[in-house]
């Protein structure tokens with residue numbers, strides 16, 4: 197069963213891919229279950245109804261002239277998902293999710309948001325720490341490789357110890373994507389990774405395999421095979437697979453490859469989600 201559980205649309209500030217186009221393309225790729233996971237990043241980004249107003253940046257090529265630095269317009273998003281479910285229910289299962297870019301200090305805002313809408317699935321990602329972005333190297337600059345690697349995982353640990361309304365960790369070793377010194381050794385991070393994964397497993401949560409490693413030119417999987425082996429050794433079973441798609445050529449890409457790699461690592465099942473509950477499928 198082909199499913200893509202990490203998909204962005206025009207509701208994310210970094211995509212202009214219309215939701216209905218994503219659905220049509222997914223159907224033609226043979227995807228049977230799709231979960232939309234557009235971005236929410238409290239801290240750097242505001243909600244549409246934020247009393248402080250909306251910030252904008254000029255659009256890049258292929259984008260509108262002004263790009264609003266906002267989180268998902270939740271009301272429009274959920275009503276669009278409802279409409280799409282009605283229209284395409286014979287062809288594809290459509291799930292409502294979001295990708296929460298949580299930081300320890302923004303947890304209360306996510307608690308409130310989670311209570312406000314009917315979610316099937318939440319990806320918990322660490323995109324920033326102390327409101328500093330990883331993808332722009334803002335966090336890394338002025339820190340040693342050890343400091344920013346440990347800083348990333350310490351923030352992740354703090355978040356999973358204090359926040360529980362999520363399904364899986366997104367791209368768990370994201371920092372690898374934005375590490376100009378190369379991959380920091382797994383063995384040095386193993387104690388921290390073990391503590392994080394034990395917390396996730398004890399909490400009944402999982403991790404995702406994010407197939408964007410291909411377009412970022414990473415030789416290992418995301419997360420790395422070492423992390424996937426450790427998760428399995430510690431008793432982890434909940435795994436979703438997502439392309440982290442922002443445009444047509446990303447959608448559904450390398451999902452079959454990820455299944456094959458997971459089988460090689462000894463896994464036999466992957467998950468889809470409904471109403472925040474995992475459903476297991478054979479790989």
Ligand SMILES: [Zn+2]
Nearest residue numbers: 295321366367
């Ligand atoms: Zn992400």
Ligand SMILES: [Zn+2]
Nearest residue numbers: 202204295440
């Ligand atoms: Zn994403």
